[in-house]
Amino acid sequence: MAGNTEPLSPRAKLAVTAGKAAAAVSRAAGRGSGSVIGGRVALKLDPDLLARVAAHLDVVLVSATNGKTTTTRLIAEALRAAGPVVSNALGANMPAGITSALAGGSDARYGVIEVDEKYLAGVARDVDPKAIALLNLSRDQLDRAAETRMLAEKWREGLAGSKALIVANCDDPLIAWAASSSANVVWVAAGQEWKDDAWSCPSCGGVLQRRDDDWGCGDCGFRRPTPQWALSGDYVLDPHGAAWPIRLQLPGRANKSNATMSAAVAAAFGVAPQIGLERMWDVTAVAGRYDVVSFDNRDLRLLLAKNPAGWLETFSLIDPAPAPVVLSVNARGADGTDTSWLWDVDYTRLTGHPLFVVGDRKLDLAVRLEVAGQSFRVCENLDEAVAAAPAGRIEVIANYTAFQDLRRRVGN
Template sequence: MSVRSPLRTRASVAAGRATAWLSRSAGLGRGGVIGGRVALALDPRALRRLGQERTVVLVTGTNGKTTTARMLTRALEALAEVAANSDGANMPDGVLAALAASPEAPYAVLEVDETYLPWVAEQLTPAVLVLLNLSRDQLDRVGEVRATERELRAAIASHPETTIVANCDDVLVTSAATGAKRPVWVAAGRRWTGDSTACPRCDGLVETAKDHWRCACGLARPEPTWILDGDLVRTPGGRHVDLDLRLPGDANRANAALALAAAHRVGVPPHTAAARLRTITDIGGRYRTIRRSRHHVRLMLAKNPAGWVETLRVLDEDTPVVVAVNAQEADGRDLSWLWDVHFERLRGRQVVVAGERGADLAVRLCYAEVAHWAEPDPVAAIDALPPGGVELVANYTAFRELVGRLPGG
């Protein structure tokens, strides 16, 4: 840690590191969250102090935070060491732990849960804030998405020195970012529109046409300076950058477009950043294909309706699917989101439901007229399928448990 840090901060971080080590040694977890929690309890100003004299980039939104932050980290590593919470611990505890783990890194790329973004931004005063998308999520923890949009709007307005890199195709994102003094608008597309048919400013109807949307109150799609077009990104200078990602799907291309714009703002040329993004093959085990006995299993994560839209699009049509759903605290206890997912797309496939709340999922699939059978243990569900490929989709804690159980996951 920098010698300029006060003794209290250094002591609190040391205590946090010791707690994290004990957590790892006891097999209770990676220790980042509990270590950060201890450090903040001992020094409430530790986050502000650890963020001083760094170029900080924050990434927030409902979906894609971990992926986009990983992309940005990989791009900025072309300049120097980067502090990052690459394990996905995106609440204040995890953010602090990431900064404490790399005290000399001149750059920090930190994904932040959208609920905590206003407080974290107040502590760190980011140079760049990347705003990906906003949609319904864990109602019992996060609340209504429009309330989140209002809180982000207020936070952005209070940081005029921060460059906001925002997806102008997302109505709620645009509403939150319109008041920014330094907006960088990226046309990254949107596939989930279930939360933006009505204007977040006046509740009027949002009229949508090809490559444009507007409301009668005046809120409308800004003119983008970065444009995603298939596998290409057009930069403000009119040049085209070929993404050629090794990660699948439109959502990851959208994440990459936003990452390129943010990296460029920090000082990494788009072609340099794109070349570095092509080296990413998985995100914490997501999209990785592993071998288990007679099966090749591709691991996918989906946590909310918008995320499921993207995941269902990239599933192989001829491959059996295991879907595992839990409802632990980190997932959200409220499973009403199951009814917003178009599981009808799974009709005609071989589908197995698993996880702690497999019965809830089974009811939803019955109404979707998707034939399926149940096996609570997702690993046993894989083993019961015929030899060959398997698509395994799980929500947060179910996915985390699977990564720990499957060799190579």
């Protein structure tokens, strides 16, 4: 249970030390932060280590298809008003990476942990969280992840016996269904821009009826829960009806949604909305996302979009046409090797922008843009795209490993 301050056993200490050593070797070899390999080594030596390093913490788990890394950062900043926080801020969100992050937080009071959707129920069993934030579910990594309703069902089953406070987005029917098996839920009207994965009722399969922000099933009666918290324009509405201004350095409606969820989570730990939201101003970028960098005497803004829902939100952020846009798509293991999701993205939103296409799967993306009636140029690499782009800040949109490639190229 959180609050247990018993020291680690000799075996656990050995596992932590070995994991840190493995991570250091990985960093020295230039293979990234080492958090994943360090966690794997540590868990080999002590399979129960994740539960042990979380035992003294009040833990928040954050899971979703989109926005979990940013929301984890926002919650962590808000909770620092109440005490020291340890978090997997770099996004290593499977058990090995989570174990590495928590192993470095012996002096922390809170653990704010992003969790990959597939691992949520298992991690929740291990770390006994005080709160779990559920943001959204949409199609992603189609070769690896379960169909969204199946994933929601796994969450529903896994969370049914949890004692944690579930903070859930009631505007996403899949999230509402997954969370409604829990006894203790705080509902947040955080919005849902992408609706194409939630037209049928997750409970019975009937067609959902939608009107404005409301939704419901005429067949079984499953409907949108009444929210206690809500995003309203540039304000968070709390359960008492008070409106608190959102002031973020992160752009877009999606990040206001993330801030609303974060304020509701922080309030459960005694952090007042005003204080929590004020602290979120300090988050300027998240693992390079939204950074504006100088490259080849041009300004580039780096934007991450991993799936149709993410691309839809990202299109709303880019400068108006004719701002040049570089698009980069890979299909490596961390991205999912199935690129059929490209056909679910409305690329007509890019009409009027000079488009430049790079990345491992640039030809897949080129075919999709051709069908969408867009003019574009296929380039060998970022350097060629930047050299060919007309004047103005260049918006660079990339999926996961393509984004990491671009960050390395621009020195970010």
